[in-house]
Amino acid sequence: MRLATLALAALLFSGGETARNTRVVRHDVHSTHTRAVVENGTVMWKVRLFSDDLKKGLRAFTSRPGFALDRDPKADSLFTAYFNAKVRVSADGRALTAALVQQGVDTDPVGGTVHWYLMQFDAPRALKALSIRNTLLAELFPSQANIVVVLSMPGEQRHSLYFGDGDNAAQTVELRR
Numbered sequence: 001m002r003l004a005t006l007a008l009a010a011l012l013f014s015g016g017e018t019a020r021n022t023r024v025v026r027h028d029v030h031s032t033h034t035r036a037v038v039e040n041g042t043v044m045w046k047v048r049l050f051s052d053d054l055k056k057g058l059r060a061f062t063s064r065p066g067f068a069l070d071r072d073p074k075a076d077s078l079f080t081a082y083f084n085a086k087v088r089v090s091a092d093g094r095a096l097t098a099a100l101v102q103q104g105v106d107t108d109p110v111g112g113t114v115h116w117y118l119m120q121f122d123a124p125r126a127l128k129a130l131s132i133r134n135t136l137l138a139e140l141f142p143s144q145a146n147i148v149v150v151l152s153m154p155g156e157q158r159h160s161l162y163f164g165d166g167d168n169a170a171q172t173v174e175l176r177r
């Protein structure tokens with residue numbers, strides 16, 4: 001009886017995920033991690049997000065409480081719209097818009113799932129400076145931390161940016177010296 005009660009509780013609190021053999025792992029840290037590679041006029045941006053946080057974010061963004069990340073045929077276009085609303089990238093003062101290149105799902109070391117998206121920004125010429133503002137999921141989680149590591153090619157000049165703790169102001173990276 002106790003096992004049945006626990007199974008029912010897991011099903012109710014997981015939003016049904018357990019019924020489809022997806023392991024739900026509770027986490028207290030809300031973060032995204034991005035690796036952005038800049039070469040000439042292109043920025044390739046790979047962002048990783050906890051799947052449960054992303055689902056909550058897209059449900060709020062679309063005002064669709066029943067939104068299912070893994071079953072909605074428009075999930076990729078909805079993510080792209082959400083991403084472009086929450087991540088602002090400007091190259092030498094000109095706003096850029098991202099396009100989705102690829103996406104996937106990984107299992108994290110403790111058994112939860114992480115969605116990743118490879119986005120591409122294109123500028124008309126080689127970049128001198130990049131201004132970034134990343135507020136992904138900050139509207140849902142007061143402790144949301146968004147980490148962005150920018151690699152400027154050639155030479156892999158590295159810049160680490162942190163957006164969180166209520167400070168989500170744009171940060172500028174000088175790419176050429």
